[in-house]
Amino acid sequence: MGEPEAVVKTTARPAVPRWARKSTLVLVIAALALAVFGTTTQTWLTVHLDPAQLGGAVASQNGLQVQGSKAATTVTALALVALAGGLAASIAGRVARWVTTGIIVLAAAGIVAAAAVVLADPLAAAQGSIAAATGISGSTVQVDVTVFPVLAVVAGSLLGICALAIVPAGRYWKSRTKYDAAAATPADGGTAVGGTTAAAPADEIDSWDRLSRGDDPT
Numbered sequence: 001m002g003e004p005e006a007v008v009k010t011t012a013r014p015a016v017p018r019w020a021r022k023s024t025l026v027l028v029i030a031a032l033a034l035a036v037f038g039t040t041t042q043t044w045l046t047v048h049l050d051p052a053q054l055g056g057a058v059a060s061q062n063g064l065q066v067q068g069s070k071a072a073t074t075v076t077a078l079a080l081v082a083l084a085g086g087l088a089a090s091i092a093g094r095v096a097r098w099v100t101t102g103i104i105v106l107a108a109a110g111i112v113a114a115a116a117v118v119l120a121d122p123l124a125a126a127q128g129s130i131a132a133a134t135g136i137s138g139s140t141v142q143v144d145v146t147v148f149p150v151l152a153v154v155a156g157s158l159l160g161i162c163a164l165a166i167v168p169a170g171r172y173w174k175s176r177t178k179y180d181a182a183a184a185t186p187a188d189g190g191t192a193v194g195g196t197t198a199a200a201p202a203d204e205i206d207s208w209d210r211l212s213r214g215d216d217p218t
Contacts, residue, residue, distance in 0.1 A: 020169035022090055025162060029086030029104065032159040036111055037079040039148040039155070040068035044118060045126045048142040049134065064126075064133055068148055071125040072114040075152060082107040082159055089166050101166045108160030115152040119145060 018024060045066035069076050085104040089097050118125040122143040130141065 017172075019165065020172045022169070022173050025165060025169055026086050026090045029089075029159065029162050030083055032155050032162065033079050033083035033086060035155045036082070036152055036159065037076060039152045040072070040076045040079070042068060042148045043146055044068040044071040044149050045122050045129075046144040046146065047126050047130055048144070049130070063144075064129060066126050066129045068118075068152065070129050071118050071122075071149075072152075074114045075111050078107040078110045078114070082111070082163075085163075094170065097166055097170050101163050104163035104166075105160050108156050108163060111156035111159070112153050115149045115156065118149045119153070 043065045047064040047066060049064055082104050085100045085107065089100040089104070092100055122145050123141070126143050
């Protein structure tokens with residue numbers, strides 16, 4: 001009678017959807033955060049002032065150009081926060097992913113809100129730049145809005161959606177910390193979740209087999 005073979009059941013890991021791949025999701029979040037940051041380096045507002053207020057140079061400059069970093073100062077900082085959060089989510093554990101997801105979502109909401117304020121009242125957003133250029137605050141002038149605040153709203157909205165996708169996608173990601181790994185790997189002699197009890201050693205099985213036949217196990 002030969003030794004019984006230990007049968008170990010293995011559970012195949014489900015196929016990871018394309019949208020849930022860690023590399024894909026983190027790359028998209030980083031790209032959107034950089035896109036938001038890039039919009040702040042461009043002109044958001046063009047202020048048309050009386051040439052007498054700024055001198056003859058205004059006529060050749062076609063108005064006062066206000067960058068997004070000056071029109072909405074918080075957008076730049078929030079974009080960097082979202083970028084750091086996306087990179088942190090790629091190496092974070094299960095609990096930390098929830099925290100980083102919340103941070104990215106809040107940053108995305110702040111980006112959308114700040115850009116929406118500029119679109120709703122461009123004159124108020126340009127007052128700081130007007131006062132710095134002319135020394136006069138509270139001026140009533142014509143302000144033209146470029147497409148970049150709209151792009152910041154779109155990129156910020158997509159950033160928030162991608163951040164929320166981290167939670168369901170994290171179920172397909174491999175454990176990165178010893179705490180997550182302990183939940184998936186049973187202790188010696190224990191039973192794995194969805195698996196079977198660990199097989200006994202071959203020599204121990206052979207001893208019990210001899211005792212059942214009345215033989216001397218030694």
